Each structure stands twice: as structure tokens, then as C-alpha cells.
Amino acid sequence: MAFTLPALPYAFNALEPHIDARTMEIHHGKHHNAYVTNLNNALTGKPEENLSIEEICKNISKHPMPVRNNGGGHYNHSLFWTIMAPNAGGAPAGALADAINAAFGNVEEFKTKFNTAATSRFGSGWAWLIKGADGKLAITSTPNQDNPLMDIAEVKGTPLLGLDVWEHAYYLHYQNRRPDYCTAFWNVVNWDEVSKRFA
Ligand code: MN3
Numbered sequence: 001m002a003f004t005l006p007a008l009p010y011a012f013n014a015l016e017p018h019i020d021a022r023t024m025e026i027h028h029g030k031h032h033n034a035y036v037t038n039l040n041n042a043l044t045g046k047p048e049e050n051l052s053i054e055e056i057c058k059n060i061s062k063h064p065m066p067v068r069n070n071g072g073g074h075y076n077h078s079l080f081w082t083i084m085a086p087n088a089g090g091a092p093a094g095a096l097a098d099a100i101n102a103a104f105g106n107v108e109e110f111k112t113k114f115n116t117a118a119t120s121r122f123g124s125g126w127a128w129l130i131k132g133a134d135g136k137l138a139i140t141s142t143p144n145q146d147n148p149l150m151d152i153a154e155v156k157g158t159p160l161l162g163l164d165v166w167e168h169a170y171y172l173h174y175q176n177r178r179p180d181y182c183t184a185f186w187n188v189v190n191w192d193e194v195s196k197r198f199a
Contacts, residue, residue, distance in 0.1 A: 014086040018184040020173040035073030042066040057149040072145030085190035103137040117141040124166040130157030
């Protein structure tokens with residue numbers, strides 16, 4: 001099997017009260033696990049099975065739909081777990097803070113624009129902070145399990161920060177209140193990890 005479910009880097013309840021333990025348990029152990037299983041099933045025995053998940057995403061138009069959905073799901077969730085942490089939140093620092101200020105004015109403006117992308121994504125998808133080919137930061141969103149690495153993405157770039165706005169990410173605790181979940185997300189953002197991805 002080419003791909004494996006990465007271990008969650010903290011306990012299921014570590015992000016409470018912002019993201020509840022039951023949601024984390026199901027999200028990681030059931031949803032992400034299913035993307036990994038289905039991705040492996042779609043690739044087993046094919047020449048593509050030795051490619052990295054990044055390589056698969058970058059040429060996703062050459063792959064069938066199950067690889068796009070489950071490969072995206074695996075990449076996106078693997079990133080998502082690492083850009084959150086307990087006792088996190090706060091503000092970005094250093095070069096990342098400078099780049100956010102240059103692109104969006106200030107951190108509060110950035111958060112407002114990001115949350116608009118997250119709350120206005122109709123149905124299931126993701127909101128992203130990306131670094132474009134020109135080195136500049138941008139906010140975008142993608143449907144389903146697509147991501148900005150994919151050659152089919154409307155706005156392409158390297159994902160630095162992603163927020164899952166599928167209902168499975170928040171419904172147990174927030175029900176229909178996606179905006180509350182998007183606001184609470186900032187309390188668990190691991191800015192050190194986002195900075196590493198930026199650098
Ligand atoms: Mn999800």
C-alpha cells in the first residue's frame with residue numbers, strides 16, 4: 001500500500017473547546033482513513049502508485065475522478081492536521097507576518113477575507129492561504145477535495161494554510177453555524193507550521 005494514514009500529532013481532545021474530540025476522532029479515523037484506503041484502491045497495480053501525493057495533485061487532470069477526490073482528500077487532511085495545534089492561535093510572526101501585511105493590509109483583514117472565502121464556499125470544500133508562483137500570498141477556495149496544487153484549480157499555488165468546511169468537519173459541535181467554526185479555527189492555527197511552509 002502506497003499511502004498510510006498519518007498519526008494525529010496531538011490527542012483527539014487537544015483542540016477543545018474549539019474543535020471537539022468526537023469530531024476529530026471521526027474526521028481523522030473515519031473520513032481521512034477512507035480517503036487513504038480509496039486512494040490506494042484506485043492506484044494499486046498502476047504505474048502511478050509510486051508517485052508522491054504532491055506529484056499526483058500537480059497532474060490531477062491525467063487521473064480518474066476517484067484519484068482526484070481521494071488523493072485530494074489525503075493531501076488536504078494531512079496538511080490540515082499539521083497546521084492546527086493545542087495552545088496555538090495568536091498571530092503570525094516574522095517573514096510570514098510581513099507577507100500577510102503586504103498582501104492583505106493586516107492580520108485582521110486577512111482573517112476576515114479568509115473567513116469570507118470559507119463561509120461563502122457553497123457546499124463542501126476548503127479555504128486556502130496560498131503562495132503563488134510569483135511568491136505572493138493569496139486567498140482562494142476549492143470545491144470538494146480539490147486543492148490549489150491541482151492543475152485544474154482556478155487559482156494555483158502552494159497551500160500554506162487550509163480550512164476544511166465540509167459539514168463533517170464541524171457539524172457535531174456547530175451544526176449549521178459554519179461561521180462560528182471558521183472564527184474558532186483561529187484559536188488553533190499553528191502559525192509556526194504555516195511559517196515553515198512559507199519559508
Ligand atoms: Mn474533512
